[in-house]
Amino acid sequence: MKTLGIDIGGSALKGALVETTGGTLVEERFRIDTPDKLTPPEMAGAVKAMAAHFKWQGPIGVGFPGVIEDSTIWTSANLDKKFIGCDGAKLFGKATGCPVTMINDAAAAGVAEMHFGAGEGFMGKTLLLTLGTGVGSCFAYQGVVTPMELGHFPWGKNGKSAEKFIAASVLEEKELSWKEWGGRLQEYVAILEKLLWPELIIIGGGVSADHAKFFKFIKPRAKLVPAEFFNNAGIVGAALWSAHKR
Numbered sequence: 001m002k003t004l005g006i007d008i009g010g011s012a013l014k015g016a017l018v019e020t021t022g023g024t025l026v027e028e029r030f031r032i033d034t035p036d037k038l039t040p041p042e043m044a045g046a047v048k049a050m051a052a053h054f055k056w057q058g059p060i061g062v063g064f065p066g067v068i069e070d071s072t073i074w075t076s077a078n079l080d081k082k083f084i085g086c087d088g089a090k091l092f093g094k095a096t097g098c099p100v101t102m103i104n105d106a107a108a109a110g111v112a113e114m115h116f117g118a119g120e121g122f123m124g125k126t127l128l129l130t131l132g133t134g135v136g137s138c139f140a141y142q143g144v145v146t147p148m149e150l151g152h153f154p155w156g157k158n159g160k161s162a163e164k165f166i167a168a169s170v171l172e173e174k175e176l177s178w179k180e181w182g183g184r185l186q187e188y189v190a191i192l193e194k195l196l197w198p199e200l201i202i203i204g205g206g207v208s209a210d211h212a213k214f215f216k217f218i219k220p221r222a223k224l225v226p227a228e229f230f231n232n233a234g235i236v237g238a239a240l241w242s243a244h245k246r
């Protein structure tokens with residue numbers, strides 16, 4: 001069964017048709033850059049353009065970087081604040097004429113990794129972190145994924161969100177070395193380990209392709225692995241979630 005998976009991020013929308021029985025991309029993914037923050041109607045236009053690119057009329061799963069309850073968006077830390085309170089399924093459904101299912105972007109990545117990726121078959125406690133514009137997180141136990149907002153753990157002397165110090169975007173913006181950034185991650189992961197005691201930690205987001213450059217600076221008790229879907233986890237998971245909800 002095919003579903004269009006779309007991963008809305010801080011700087012781009014990525015989408016692909018996904019074969020949901022195996023979690024594989026049917027054809028190459030498509031990317032629409034969003035250098036400026038899009039308003040909800042503009043984002044709906046971009047989602048429509050994504051569906052048009054794939055000439056798609058069918059179910060769509062959308063991963064969004066914020067708290068999602070059913071299909072309502074409750075936070076938007078790195079996108080336009082006007083998304084707060086929006087019903088994503090209605091917004092994107094109206095624009096595309098397709099049935100839309102919403103899920104948090106990191107929870108989507110978790111669904112993909114626990115089904116067909118780095119956590120496949122693992123029943124123990126798993127923490128997944130996605131490092132991108134922000135820091136996404138979810139926890140899985142017995143293979144069941146729970147969305148989390150650990151990127152907003154209070155950090156530094158002013159108690160700002162931890163993602164302001166450890167997101168992959170900070171590595172670029174502050175021109176940190178891998179060692180400096182890896183050191184920050186090490187501190188953050190050590191705190192999360194005290195609270196959650198994961199047995200497996202999966203790191204996703206675009207930067208996970210460079211894991212060899214910074215994994216050596218993080219020394220968790222848990223087994224540390226990169227996401228197997230790398231940056232496609234959000235796309236695949238959003239599509240799987242949509243298939244699961246039907």
Ligand code: BGC
Nearest residue numbers: 065066067077106134135136
């Ligand atoms: C958002 C999360 C999201 C993460 C990664 C955070 O700022 O609050 O919901 O998963 O960024 O995109």
